[in-house]
Amino acid sequence: MTAVLLRAAELTASGKPRQAIDLLRPLVAANPRHAEAWCRLAAAHLDLGEADQALDSAKRAMVLDGEPAWPQRLAALALSDLGRHQEAAVAARESVRRKPGDWRCYVVVAEVLADVPDGAVEAFDSALHASQLASTEPRAFQVLGDAALRLRDWGTAEHAYRTAIKLDPSDADSKANLATVQRRRGARPAPVRLNKVQVWRALRTLSLLLIGGGVLALIAGMPRPTPYLGFFTGAIVLCCLVVALRLRPFSLLFSLRKLAVTVSLLGASTLVLTAWTVALLFGATTMQPLVLSWLCAVVAGALVYVGGGRKR
Numbered sequence: 578m579t580a581v582l583l584r585a586a587e588l589t590a591s592g593k594p595r596q597a598i599d600l601l602r603p604l605v606a607a608n609p610r611h612a613e614a615w616c617r618l619a620a621a622h623l624d625l626g627e628a629d630q631a632l633d634s635a636k637r638a639m640v641l642d643g644e645p646a647w648p649q650r651l652a653a654l655a656l657s658d659l660g661r662h663q664e665a666a667v668a669a670r671e672s673v674r675r676k677p678g679d680w681r682c683y684v685v686v687a688e689v690l691a692d693v694p695d696g697a698v699e700a701f702d703s704a705l706h707a708s709q710l711a712s713t714e715p716r717a718f719q720v721l722g723d724a725a726l727r728l729r730d731w732g733t734a735e736h737a738y739r740t741a742i743k744l745d746p747s748d749a750d751s752k753a754n755l756a757t758v759q760r761r762r763g764a765r766p767a768p769v770r771l772n773k774v775q776v777w778r779a780l781r782t783l784s785l786l787l788i789g790g791g792v793l794a795l796i797a798g799m800p801r802p803t804p805y806l807g808f809f810t811g812a813i814v815l816c817c818l819v820v821a822l823r824l825r826p827f828s829l830l831f832s833l834r835k836l837a838v839t840v841s842l843l844g845a846s847t848l849v850l851t852a853w854t855v856a857l858l859f860g861a862t863t864m865q866p867l868v869l870s871w872l873c874a875v876v877a878g879a880l881v882y883v884g885g886g887r888k889r
Contacts, residue, residue, distance in 0.1 A: 578604065578611070585617045594624035605637075612643025619651040628658035646676035650685045657689040665689040666696065673703075680711035687720045691727065700724045705777075708737070715745035722754055731762045736775070777881065780839055782820050784878035786813060787846050791871035798864055807857035810867075814851050821847075842877035846870045 581604050588597035601618045608614060619634035632655035638648035649672035656665035669689045672682040687704040690696030704721040711717045722737035738755035742748055790813035798806050853866035 578608065578614075582613060582617055585621065589617070589621050589624055592624075594621040597621040598625070605634075609637075610641055612638045612641035612648070615641070616644070616647050616651060619648070619655070623651065623654055623658070626658070628655045631655040632659070646672040646679055646682050649675060650682060653685050653689050657692060662689065662692045666693050678710065680707040680714060680717055683707035683710070684717060684720050687724050691723070697724070697727050701728055701730075708740075713744060715741040715748055715751070718744065719748070719751055722751065722758075726754065726758060731758055734758045735762075776836070779820055780843065780877075780881045783817055783843050783847075784874055784881050786816055786820065787843065787850070787874035788871065788878050791850070791867060791874060794867055795864070795871065798867065801862055802857060802864060802867075804858050804860065807854045810850055810854040810857070814847060814854060817847050839877050839880045842873045842880070846873035846877065849873070 581600060585597040585600050588594065588600065598618065598621045601614055601621065605611065605614045605618060615634045615638035619631045619638065622628070622631035622634060632652055635648045635651040635655060639652070649668050653665045653668035653672065656662075656668060666686070666689055669682070669686040672679075673686060676682055683703040684707045687700040687707065690700035690703070701721075701724040704717070704724040707714075707717040708721045718737045718741035722734045722741065725731075725734035725737060735755060735758050738751045738758065741751040742755065745751075790810070794806060794810055794813075797809065847870075849866050849870040853861070853870065856863075856866070
């Protein structure tokens with residue numbers, strides 16, 4: 578049975594789904610309670626464009642013990658092909674609920690929401706989360722580029738397609754879409770936009786520097802800080818300045834309310850830490866500014882986690 582399933586997967590992947598179906602039908606007839614076999618059969622039907630048969634096979638797998646999210650993903654894609662977009666979105670979201678750590682579930686959400694009215698923003702968020710979960714998977718960045726393209730976010734789309742091509746140099750679709758993005762950007766002057774992927778990564782790095790460095794400084798400064806501690810905190814401030822350069826253009830960082838609050842807290846934390854570092858070098862012995870800086874960084878770190886570090 579394992580050999581048949583592996584052979585069916587190879588046939589589907591090599592563009593021979595009809596042969597995979599011919600191989601799988603006797604298997605599911607003899608073993609109707611084998612969930613993986615039904616999923617393989619549904620995937621082969623999807624590759625042939627037989628959405629009705631794919632949906633039927635996925636539904637058979639749903640009621641069996643097996644991989645919790647795979648049948649839901651297959652059903653969502655089949656429903657989308659059938660034009661039942663709202664139902665497809667429900668099935669895709671259910672796959673995320675069942676297996677929230679699987680990047681493929683977020684990819685499917687982004688794919689099916691492409692055809693749902695007002696689904697573009699959620700599709701982008703899902704694709705972004707997929708790329709964060711699977712930074713070495715070209716498919717995650719393909720879908721992120723497509724979602725950004727629909728939002729006319731040229732910067733993120735170009736970054737995503739370039740990453741997909743870097744991971745898979747034979748990806749012709751991403752190359753064609755990248756050319757489309759570059760052509761549209763060159764057709765008329767495009768407004769400067771934030772690259773949301775890079776922004777969230779930079780904010781996450783800043784918060785980790787300030788939180789982790791603050792904890793170490795608190796430990797090292799007990800019970801009474803010395804001027805030598807200022808060299809350590811000065812190094813933290815310098816690292817924060819280097820990371821902050823990735824957040825340019827700074828004028829756009831306050832365009833989103835969540836970004837504005839996060840950036841303000843991280844900026845306040847860095848400024849307080851800088852002032853305390855200077856005071857330490859001149860002989861100050863209080864720890865209160867360090868505690869205030871650390872608390873600001875913790876709150877900002879929580880906002881980074883909620884806003885860009887996990888799927889809501």
